[in-house]
Amino acid sequence: MTSAQVQINLPLPVLPAGWTAEKDFKPVGSLSHAIDRNIEPVGPHFLAHARRKRHKRTFSEDDR
Amino acid sequence: MSAENDPAQRVAIGISFGNSYSSIGFTTGEGRAEVIANEDGDRQIPSVLSYVEGEELHGGQAKTQFVRNAKNTVAYFRDFLGQEFKSIDATPCHESAHPLQHESTIAFKVKDSAEDEENEVTVSDITTRHLKRLRNSAAYYLGKEVNAAVITVPTNFSDAQKEALNKAAKEAGIEVLQFIHEPVAAVLAYDARPEAKLADKIVVVADLGGTRSDVAVVASRGGIYTILATLHDYEVTGLKLDQVLIDYFAKEFLKKHKSASDPREDARGLAKLKLECESVKKALSIGTSANFSVESLVGGIDYTATINRTRYDLLGNKLFSAFSRLVLHAVEKAQLDPLDITEVILAGGNAHTPKIASTIANAFPETTTVLAPSTSTTAINPSELSVRGASIQASLIQEFELEDIEQSTHPMVTVTPHLSHAVGVLCISGDETNGVFHAIVDAETPLPVRRTAIISTPREGGDVLIKLAEGLRHIKVTKPEPKAKKEKAEDDSDDSDDDESDEEEELREKTWKVSNVLSEAAIKGVKKGGKVEVQINIGADLGVNAIYREVGGKGGVRGIIAGEKAANGSA
Numbered sequence: 001m002t003s004a005q006v007q008i009n010l011p012l013p014v015l016p017a018g019w020t021a022e023k024d025f026k027p028v029g030s031l032s033h034a035i036d037r038n039i040e041p042v043g044p045h046f047l048a049h050a051r052r053k054r055h056k057r058t059f060s061e062d063d064r
Numbered sequence: 065m066s067a068e069n070d071p072a073q074r075v076a077i078g079i080s081f082g083n084s085y086s087s088i089g090f091t092t093g094e095g096r097a098e099v100i101a102n103e104d105g106d107r108q109i110p111s112v113l114s115y116v117e118g119e120e121l122h123g124g125q126a127k128t129q130f131v132r133n134a135k136n137t138v139a140y141f142r143d144f145l146g147q148e149f150k151s152i153d154a155t156p157c158h159e160s161a162h163p164l165q166h167e168s169t170i171a172f173k174v175k176d177s178a179e180d181e182e183n184e185v186t187v188s189d190i191t192t193r194h195l196k197r198l199r200n201s202a203a204y205y206l207g208k209e210v211n212a213a214v215i216t217v218p219t220n221f222s223d224a225q226k227e228a229l230n231k232a233a234k235e236a237g238i239e240v241l242q243f244i245h246e247p248v249a250a251v252l253a254y255d256a257r258p259e260a261k262l263a264d265k266i267v268v269v270a271d272l273g274g275t276r277s278d279v280a281v282v283a284s285r286g287g288i289y290t291i292l293a294t295l296h297d298y299e300v301t302g303l304k305l306d307q308v309l310i311d312y313f314a315k316e317f318l319k320k321h322k323s324a325s326d327p328r329e330d331a332r333g334l335a336k337l338k339l340e341c342e343s344v345k346k347a348l349s350i351g352t353s354a355n356f357s358v359e360s361l362v363g364g365i366d367y368t369a370t371i372n373r374t375r376y377d378l379l380g381n382k383l384f385s386a387f388s389r390l391v392l393h394a395v396e397k398a399q400l401d402p403l404d405i406t407e408v409i410l411a412g413g414n415a416h417t418p419k420i421a422s423t424i425a426n427a428f429p430e431t432t433t434v435l436a437p438s439t440s441t442t443a444i445n446p447s448e449l450s451v452r453g454a455s456i457q458a459s460l461i462q463e464f465e466l467e468d469i470e471q472s473t474h475p476m477v478t479v480t481p482h483l484s485h486a487v488g489v490l491c492i493s494g495d496e497t498n499g500v501f502h503a504i505v506d507a508e509t510p511l512p513v514r515r516t517a518i519i520s521t522p523r524e525g526g527d528v529l530i531k532l533a534e535g536l537r538h539i540k541v542t543k544p545e546p547k548a549k550k551e552k553a554e555d556d557s558d559d560s561d562d563d564e565s566d567e568e569e570e571l572r573e574k575t576w577k578v579s580n581v582l583s584e585a586a587i588k589g590v591k592k593g594g595k596v597e598v599q600i601n602i603g604a605d606l607g608v609n610a611i612y613r614e615v616g617g618k619g620g621v622r623g624i625i626a627g628e629k630a631a632n633g634s635a
């Protein structure tokens with residue numbers, strides 16, 4: 001099982017005329033603070049999480 | 065390393081140990097969880113021990129001893145483990161051996177040997193004996209020694225309680241690989257089914273047992289579970305439902321036998337009523353009527369009667385509503401709305417009761433799936449959810465070193481930052497007030513996370529804007545148009561107290577408000593009918609790494625949004 005893929009059927013907006021950005025990307029803000037919570041150490045997906053965290057691996061390293 | 069602590073030598077089972085019933089299970093070679101029937105053929109094994117002339121009876125056989133041998137019958141003891149005498153509620157033990165203070169712990173005074181003397185048996189020892197019986201039943205069924213287990217516990221089981229249970233299990237020859245929370249075991253039992261899809265959802269688990277009801281609100285994100293709120297109630301319970309039936313049949317009995325004494329005031333009469341009423345309650349979960357039949361209920365009078373489900377539904381009405389209020393209260397405690405709840409999993413024995421399931425289902429919108437035998441054909445037996453989850457977890461970890469398991473369950477690994485708001489894209493319009501927000505990663509998702517979305521583009525394709533933003537879930541309430549008063553007064557003049565229900569219900573919907581724009585990106589020259597793929601990686605430091613590309617197209621756009629700390633630092 002891979003990470004869930006979200007299907008969005010509403011169309012993206014048309015790019016406004018005159019919109020420009022270096023390499024077509026423009027950061028605007030940043031994420032609100034996160035909340036620390038305890039995840040339950042149960043199930044196959046937790047085990048994958050624990051492996052990544054204990055071995056400081058990323059998702060893509062995990063994929064290999 | 066001793067043989068039984070060697071992962072290679074382990075035979076691990078799942079155990080659900082309740083105050084009322086316990087269950088044992090294992091996972092087959094094909095990865096299917098199975099619940100084991102004991103020698104009596106029971107899969108819900110009463111957590112009861114009884115001593116008759118030195119012989120130990122267990123489970124269903126012990127339970128029948130409530131009638132003749134109540135004083136030497138021990139029941140409803142799990143929650144006493146690791147507790148002080150002064151902090152326990154002994155009410156459920158009124159009709160069996162009473163708990164008493166024993167040094168710093170709790171014991172039961174029973175004649176548990178062939179001699180005619182009473183011994184004080186601690187709750188730890190009783191638990192050990194109970195677990196030994198469960199272990200033996202499992203070993204008998206599996207045809208090999210069992211030496212390890214995953215055991216489920218309530219979410220409010222203290223460290224002292226877990227420690228006491230761990231010790232008692234060890235004494236019974238069981239190495240506890242892990243304690244897992246009952247509601248999480250229930251979610252896992254459902255998620256482990258082959259047809260289950262990995263989806264982000266908010267699940268409420270309502271575990272309706274004999275002596276307690278426990279509700280947990282769980283965020284399930286990519287198969288990882290986070291408990292958002294819990295609630296525990298010791299009043300709205302299965303035993304209370306039994307009491308409703310006990311009172312009903314006692315009164316019916318007294319109506320018929322005017323000179324007889326009240327069976328509830330006779331120890332044996334009450335014990336018989338209790339056992340029979342629990343059976344009647346269970347029968348009413350499947351049938352539309354059930355028979356009550358007790359020999360010599362009181363004063364040598366046999367009594368038989370029937371009850372139909374409609375009557376029962378009426379009698380239990382107040383309690384049924386109370387169950388539903390508990391569930392709603394837990395949702396409120398999680399600061400969520402019923403519209404946020406994807407699924408309600410009904411667990412515990414009383415979840416079999418159709419009216420409980422339908423009352424709870426009525427408290428939620430149609431978009432919420434209520435998983436109980438009477439509301440869903442795909443529901444798993446609610447009495448088996450805990451043990452199934454435990455069995456699956458046991459098979460997942462049984463090859464690990466205990467030290468490895470301990471490290472993985474340490475807060476260093478489990479305490480994780482969770483997103484406070486959903487992150488998604490604006491559709492249709494890039495203007496925050498007109499655009500429609502669509503979440504890609506939901507709030508309460510643990511970090512780091514990686515998600516991919518496939519998004520449609522305008523009919524003709526072309527250049528598109530991808531605006532990432534945080535969305536706030538908003539409940540939009542639409543009040544119905546007030547009806548013309550006169551009209552109403554005319555057509556229903558004869559029902560007086562009904563105007564409330566005549567009013568149309570307000571319409572409640574889940575919508576989004578864009579709260580915080582994160583970034584803008586462009587994909588140019590999308591072909592007609594093309595789709596855009598957006599992959600979002602959010603790190604534990606709240607840094608976002610996004611990749612945008614046309615599905616099947618070349619190249620793409622990459623963007624980095626610095627995490628809060630970094631952003632503040634550079635400002």
Ligand SMILES: Nc1ncnc2c1ncn2[C@@H]1O[C@H](COP(=O)(O)OP(=O)(O)OP(=O)(O)O)[C@@H](O)[C@H]1O
Pocket residue numbers: 081082083084085086108272273274275276277301302303342345346347349411412413414415416417447
């Ligand atoms: N088929 C059924 N229909 C209705 N009620 C049932 C059914 N089966 C079991 N019950 C009731 O469920 C309760 C037991 O629930 P469960 O098996 O979840 O026990 P438990 O977790 O040991 O309970 P607790 O720890 O709260 O005492 C009892 O009140 C029992 O009468």
Ligand SMILES: [Mg+2]
Pocket residue numbers: 082083271273274412
């Ligand atoms: Mg229970």
